[in-house]
Amino acid sequence: MSRQQEKLIVAMPKGRIFEEAADLLRRAGVNLPPEFEDSRKLIIPVPEAGMDFILAKPTDVPTYVEYGVADIGVVGKDVLLEEDRDVYELLDLNISKCKMAVAGLPDWKDDGNQPRVATKFPRIASKFFREKGQQVEVIKLNGSIELAPIIGLADRIVDIVSTGQTLKENGLVVHEEILPISTRLIANRVSYRMKSEAIDYVYQKFASVVEKKED
Amino acid sequence: MSKPLGFEKPLGMRDILPGALQKQRWLQHRLLESMGQWGYCEIMTPTLEYYDTVGGASATLEERLFKLLDSQGKTLVLRPDMTAPIARVASSLLKEEPFPLRLMYSSNVFRAQAKEAGRNAEYFQTGVELIGSNTVDGDAEVIALAVSVLKAAGLKEFKIAIGHVGFLEGLLEETVDEAEQREELKGYLHNRNFVGFRKYVDSLGLDNEKELRLKELLTLRGGEELIQRAEAITINGKARKAVTNLRQLWDALEAYQLTDSVLFDLNLLSNLNYYTGILFEGYAAGQGFPICTGGRYDGLMAQFGRPAPATGFAVQMDRLMEAAPFVAKEMPRTLVLYRSEQRTIALEKARLLRQEVGVVVTQRKDEWDPRTSESYDRVLDLTKEAQ
Known part of the structure; x- marks a missing residue:
């Protein structure tokens, strides 16, 4: 009952995660309209589910949720770690699974000079190397990270690896895995209490269809 | 570094223009008036304090302190909160005053901000400290006063979530033997990372029953009925004592007739290693960040040489400004x-x-x-x- 009164604002990343998350919600019995994924609108109201969906750039999802303009959000662990926002990380949805890894040319050897690392994830990369006691120069790039070692901008890269196909096609190999990545359900600190029933409901729905194994 | 333009201010510093200041003053007045009616006396402390005294005792993280040197080379801090300075005063100038001491303040505090240039580094807090009360009546008084001042500010829809550090620590001690692993688990709770908490619990190889009890902790959020669930997952000692404490608190809050405004949230953990018992956060509808925070900090006074139990809370004025309606009487x-x-x-x-x-x-x-x-x-x- 009260769930209907408490409308939830849900921040979703555009792209692959969005489709997989929508699929999860459908399997959990949440009523989403058939044209949901094809919409080009930035805000999609779904009154039958008591939710408004905001379509955002993935890296912005934690920001929307931290500031409370979205109550909950669906976002990759890679983005969560990189953005470092103050939000509740409620559930591992076990979708869009991949790995954060260090990659480079197969014959690369540490020659003791301060090596350069190119990445879209400077915070994750800096933390990883700092904790290993290695001093590296982290170069932030915004895309086509695989280019960096090939054209000599950096020695290695830190990036998302799912099938490894892109690396392979560019002649790169994984040197080290940093951590496994999957999609998470996150919630705003205040909404988590003020809209607890609605959030618990969505949590239960997701939890009922998420693959049990959390790795 | 380029020279600042004429209109620029240091990062996070803010001018408050007449309209906004009028509202802020009005709210400060409403809050202080309410607190004053409960017998709290207003106090002011200096903007600058020694890093070695107030800076070290404060709950604020080291990297968020503004530090500077005085002419003798001593490190100073811009006060990051009012609780530590008040503890200093209560242990020195007010040393002879009998407990419990009831003090209130409305002051600016300073915290360096890493993210978003627009985030305030100087902001206003209005709050109280109740020093020298060890009973649940003290905890209830402070929570009831928090509810009362939020109402006085004109807020309609708000909630206070109450947690208990003793419960958390007790439950962890009962289930996990290694102190390091317990710290790790507390870290996950502090970062609100429930996924990480569950995965870490899984990795510890605990027996099934302990695993379940720990994971149950993440769902302990609700009203009076929650006290029994909390009791069910604890065995003895610290955690049970905390449950008793919470039950007494509930009774006291019932006496204040405000159980509608509060809920328990036993995985709530703010300010790692600072709060020692009941702690709480206040939320207003439509506000993304907590509007007030408080709790019991029985360890702080000892750092200034007058050991005493204490509790209190602070309202973040900039957040209250956004949430509260302004109903000041306009003069012709x-x-x-x-x-x-x-x-x-x-x-x-x-x-x-x-x-x-x-x-x-x-x-x-x-x-x-x-x-x-x-x-x-x-x-x-x-x-x-x-x-």
């Missing part, structure tokens, strides 16, 4: 325009008008910008009368 405004030779008449007129209720502005007409007349209820143009 009159503008008196005059030519220089009419000065005596104009000032006399203004003096008489001010004796009635209202604002009277006297303005030489040759310096007057007609655009300002919109902000007045009445314009009295003496230059026209004279003609």
Whole structure:
């Protein structure tokens, strides 16, 4: 009952995660309209589910949720770690699974000079190397990270690896895995209490269809 | 580094313009008035404190302190909160005052911000400290006062979530033997990372029953019924004591008739290693961040040489500003325009008008910008009368 009164604002990343998350919600019995994924609108109201969906750039999802303009959000662990926002990380949805890894040319050897690392994830990369006691120069790039070692901008890269196909096609190999990545359900600190029933409901729905194994 | 432009301010510093300040002052007044009615006395402490005293004792993280050196080379901090300075005063200047001490403040505090240049590094807090009370009555008084001041500020929809550090620690001690692993688990709770918490619990190889109890912790959020669930997952000692404490608190809050405004949230953990018992956060509908935080900090006073239990809370004024309606009574405004030779008449007129209720502005007409007349209820143009 009260769930209907408490409308939830849900921040979703555009792209692959969005489709997989929508699929999860459908399997959990949440009523989403058939044209949901094809919409080009930035805000999609779904009154039958008591939710408004905001379509955002993935890296912005934690920001929307931290500031409370979205109550909950669906976002990759890679983005969560990189953005470092103050939000509740409620559930591992076990979708869009991949790995954060260090990659480079197969014959690369540490020659003791301060090596350069190119990445879209400077915070994750800096933390990883700092904790290993290695001093590296982290170069932030915004895309086509695989280019960096090939054209000599950096020695290695830190990036998302799912099938490894892109690396392979560019002649790169994984040197080290940093951590496994999957999609998470996150919630705003205040909404988590003020809209607890609605959030618990969505949590239960997701939890009922998420693959049990959390790795 | 480039030289700042003329209008720039240091990162996170903010000017408060007349309209906003009027609202802030009004809210401060409402809050202090409420607190004062509960017997709290207002106190002011210096903006600068020693890093070694207040800086070290404060709950604020080292990297968020503003530090500077005095002429003798001692490290100073801009006060990051009011609790540590008040503990210093309570242990020194007010050393002879009998407990419990009831003190309140409304001050600016300073915290360096890493993210978002627009985030405030200086902001205003209004709060209380109740020093020397060890009973659940003290905890309840402070929570009830928090509810009361939020109501006084005009908030309609808000909630106070209450947690208990003793419960958390007790449950962890009962289930996990290694202190390091317990710290790790507390870290996950502090970062609100429930996924990480569950995965870490799984990795510990605990027996099934302990695993379940730990994971149950993540769902302990609700009203009175939650106390029994909390009791069910604890065995003895610290955690049970905390459950008893929470039950007594509930009874006390019932006596205050405000159980509608509160809920328990036993995985709530803010300010790692600072709070020692009951702690709480207040939330307002439509606000993304907590509006007030508080709790019991029985370890702080000892750092200033007068060991004592204590509890308190602080309201974040900038967040309250956004959440609260402004219902200040507008006073009628009159503008008196005059030519220089009419000065005596104009000032006399203004003096008489001010004796009635209202604002009277006297303005030489040759310096007057007609655009300002919109902000007045009445314009009295003496230059026209004279003609």
